[in-house]
Amino acid sequence: MSEIEKFIEHLQLDGIPLAHLSTRPEDLQKYGRDWSTQNPSHPCCILFPDSIEEIQKMVLGARKYKIPLVPSGGRTGLSGGALAPNGEAIVSLERMNKILEFNPIDATLCCQAGVITQEIQIFAEAQGLCYPVDFAAKGSSQIGGNVATNAGGIKVVRYGLTRNWVAGLRVVTGTGELLELNRSLVKDATGYDLKHLFLGSEGTLGIIAEVTLQLTSLPKSVETLLLGVSDLECIMKLFRLFRNETRLMAFEFFTDLALHLVRKHNGLPDPLPSPCPYYLVVETEGSPRERILSLFEKAMESGWLIDGVISENAAQTRDLWRLREEIGEAIIPKEPYKNDVSVKISRVPDLLREVDTLIRRDYPDFQVVWFGHVGDGNLHINVMKPEALTSSEFQKRCEHVNEKLFQVVEKMGGSISAEHGVGITKRAYLHHTRSQSEIDSMKKIKDVFDPDHILNPGKIFINNKSF
Ligand SMILES: Cc1cc2nc3c(=O)[nH]c(=O)nc-3n(C[C@H](O)[C@H](O)[C@H](O)COP(=O)(O)OP(=O)(O)OC[C@H]3O[C@@H](n4cnc5c(N)ncnc54)[C@H](O)[C@@H]3O)c2cc1C
Incomplete structure (x- = not known):
């Protein structure tokens, strides 16, 4: 009997129902x-716990038979973490899909x-409240994956990251122990806040079993604009204007190539009468429409805008957002190699220019689709696979680009992964963002x-201890 067979038999003897494990x-x-598309995956089996007790039994069995476990949520991750x-x-946490309690x-x-993330948003809205973390994969991603x-996403400029909204966690660690972290207290000054260690831990420290989320009030008087812009400096001027003069909810960016591809994919009409090099989707909260119109006019008069449109109704708002949110889906047939980097907001134009120059000079056959969350300094760099290259040739060449790209990011004090995590795909580059002593400390925390x-x-790390 192999160790895996012994492990599965052990789980069954321990009371895990047959329906909660599969080798089909x-x-x-x-x-x-x-x-993520670049790495192989050969799981030995899939486990579907439906309670914290079952997670604990699975972890204890895995420890006994030395079977490593990969926590898995909605599998929308882009770094191979799952x-x-x-x-x-x-x-897979898919059976643990219940909302347990709401406290008004x-x-x-x-x-x-x-x-699923979107179910949380819908539930909150039905209570007159809002769960504000929002991004294109919300219809499939799970809250445990979001925490991990x-x-x-698209509203970080207003609401911050998932971290800001986690009031408590119940986590099963690698020893099978259940940790109850923060217990939803607003204040708790009793030493280290361990909850934060699990945010962004990518399933390497514990299996997140339950999450308590802080909700907030629903935004009022939301205005959505699509702006066409000629150069990067103007994007920064527009950011400053809207950030200073409104409560900015979103400040999203994409290029003319991204617009071309997304329109080809979803068939939406051109949002502006003539093409522009860059586009922004800007969303504000709490300002009357007249105020937004006057800011728009000011930007036009200052020459910061080529053109723009302010949404008139919910359907138009949805369509403007589709132009931004469906880019990821639209480029799938081009087998994109994805990078997700961040710098300080003020360095975004420098980063874009320098990386663009680098790719044009060293990889002239590469076409790059840029989009991202400029309002928080995060850009997605998507290199399209040239038809002449096989997938593995393309990956090798992209890994060459990575070395040069991440040197630029490091020089600018940025991060090699803004929000997609390290997983497998970025682990070789961690040192561009984290010092050796930080990496050593992270490994000690894992231990x-x-x-x-x-x-x-x-x-996250290449040289984890393994069996
Ligand atoms: C079209 C598209 C758009 C996206 N846009 C954004 C965006 O704007 N912002 C953004 O941040 N991300 C974005 N992502 C990436 C992805 O959606 C997020 O990283 C999301 O949080 C992953 O959640 P998931 O449930 O799918 O996790 P998975 O992909 O299943 O797992 C991701 C990681 O979390 C771990 N994990 C999952 N569940 C648990 C658990 N219960 N306990 C412990 N570890 C766990 C896994 O081991 C893995 O390391 C996008 C992805 C796609 C496909």
């Missing part, structure tokens, strides 16, 4: 993949980790919560 090839295929490249067992006075919601990646390296080994 279609499940291995489905749950073995996330949205892949099982070395025959690991995947722990605290404005908190407690749910299991497998609840500290997800950002505390997961001494046998049962949880997601080989993610």
Whole structure:
């Protein structure tokens, strides 16, 4: 009997129902993949716990038989964090999909980790409240995955990251112990706030089982604009204007090439009468329309804008957002190699220029689609695969680009991964953003919560201890 067979038998003897584990090839295929495309994944089995007790039994069994576990949410991750490249067992949280409690006075919601992000938004709205972390994958991603990646998205400029909205966590560590972190207190000055260690831990420290979220009030008087801009300096001037004069909710960016591809994909009409090099989707809250119109006029008179449109109704707002949010989907057929970097907001034009020059000079056959969250300094760089290259040739060349790209990012004091995590795809480049002593400290923290390296080994760091 192999160790895996012994592990599965052990789980069954320990009371895990047969329906909560699978080795069916279609499940291995489905749950073995996330949205990253470059790395293999061969899980030995898929586990579907439906309670904290079952998660604990699975972790204890995995420790006994030395079977590494990969926590898995909605599998929308873009860095390979939920892949099982070395025959690991995947722990899918999909059965743990219940909203457990809503407290109207605290404005908190407690749910299991497998609840889909959008369901939380819908639930909050039905209570007259808002869960404000918002991004294109919300219809598939799970709240546990959002916590594990500290997800950002399109409204970070107003509401910050997932971290800002987590009031409490229940987490099963690599020893099988259950930690109850922060218990939804607004104030708790009793030492280290361990909750924050699990935000962005990418499944390497514990399996997030339950999350308590802080909700906020619904935004009022929201205005959405699409602006066409001729140069990067003007983008910064517009950012300053809207940030200073309004409560800015979103400040999103894409290029003419991105617009061309997304329109080809979704068939939406051109939003402006003539093409512009750059586009912004800007959203404000709480300012009357007249105020937004006067800012728009000021920007036009100052020559910061080529043209623009202010949404007149909900359908138009949705369509303007589709032009930004469906870019990721639109470029899939071009097998993009994705990078997700950040710098200080004021350095965005320098970064864009320098990387553009680098790619044009050294990789003239590469076409790059830029888009991202300029309002928080985060740009997505998507290199399209030239038809002449095979997928593996393309990947090798992109890895060459990475070295040069990340040197630029490092020089500018930026990050090699703004919000998509490190996973597998960025682990070789961690040193461009984190010092050796920071990396050593992170590894020591992993040893505390997961001494046998049962949880997601080989993610974030290359040389994790493994069996
Ligand atoms: C079209 C598209 C747009 C996107 N836009 C954004 C964006 O704007 N901002 C942004 O931040 N991200 C974005 N992403 C990336 C992705 O959606 C986020 O990283 C999301 O938070 C991942 O959640 P998930 O449930 O899909 O996690 P998964 O992909 O399943 O897992 C991601 C990581 O979290 C770990 N994990 C998952 N669940 C748990 C758990 N319960 N306990 C412990 N660890 C766990 C996994 O091991 C893995 O390391 C986008 C992705 C796509 C495909």
